Amino acid sequence: MTKDAKNMCKNVETYKASADHLHQALNYMLVENPVTSKHLHEAVRTEPTYRYAGLYMRTYDGVNKKGRKLGSKQDLKEMESLEPVSKVLLQLDAEQEKRVKKQLEHLKPLTKFIGEDYWEYARLRKIYWNALEAYDDAVTLQNKERTEEAERATANAQNWRNECRQKMMVFIEKTINENKGKHAECVLKFRDEAIQFHKSMADSIPAFDVAPDAHSAIQPPK
Structure with a gap:
């Protein structure tokens, strides 16, 4: 492999490793579950904590309509x-x-690099490696036989090697x-959206006007 091609491949591998770590960290920010977050690119899933809690709270309204049961007695106080x-x-x-x-929509360019572009590069790199081996084999055979056919095979292998290298480097x-x-x-869009998300979550929580409990040991500041 030529020096310039080797350097480009090394840079791609370094960049891919960094992109993997960053992408995984950002997904974990979305869903703080080490298993679920790794598969967000396959299916959109969220932690069901809020949903389960909300549905659980609704069961109390059903209990209300029937009256609360405390032991063997029935408390009709709603x-x-x-x-x-x-x-x-x-x-x-x-x-x-x-x-x-x-x-996830914002992260699509980075996701595409990790899941598609990198593997297309890996495919082209493998083809280039095979072409390098084929050229080495052709040179070895030419050194043994010294025939026109072996010479043509070496020239063809060299052209194929150069073509494969060029395709990989252009990609x-x-x-x-x-x-x-x-x-x-x-990633910057992800950051901006994360800031906006916290504001949206805060706006979703209404300010309940509840009078403080006179018997509470903790009183609101005056």
């Missing part, structure tokens, strides 16, 4: 409805799912190197 809390939790769940989908330059700016841009 509990305060938890529907407002349930509604907020389900809204937070919907907001979280929307955020995950949007962020690296055009498809990987020239798209690094897009990869960086998508």
Whole structure:
């Protein structure tokens, strides 16, 4: 392998390793589950914490309608409805799912490099390696036989080797190197969206006007 081709391949491998770590970290920011976050590129999934909590709260309204059962006695005093809390939790769940989908869309350029472009480069690199081996074999055979046929085979192998190297290097330059700016841009979009997400989540939580408990040991500041 020529020195310039070797350097380009080395740079691609270094860049791929960094991209993998970054992509995995960003996905983990979306869904803080080490297993789920690794497969977000296959299917959009979120942690169901808000959803489960919201649905669980709604079961209390059903209990309310029948009256609470305390042991063997029935307390007909109605509990305060938890529907407002349930509604907020389900809204937070919907907001979280929307955020995950949007962020995955932002990360598409980086995801494409990791899942598609890199492996196309790896395919071209393997073809180039095979061409290098074929050329070495042709040279070895030519040194043994010293025939016109062996000489033609060596020339053909050399042309094929050069063509394979050129295809690989052009792909690296055009498809990987020239798209690094897009990869960086998508990460910046991810950052901006993350900031906006926290604001959206805060806006989803209403400010309940609840009077402080006079018997509470902790009183709000005056």
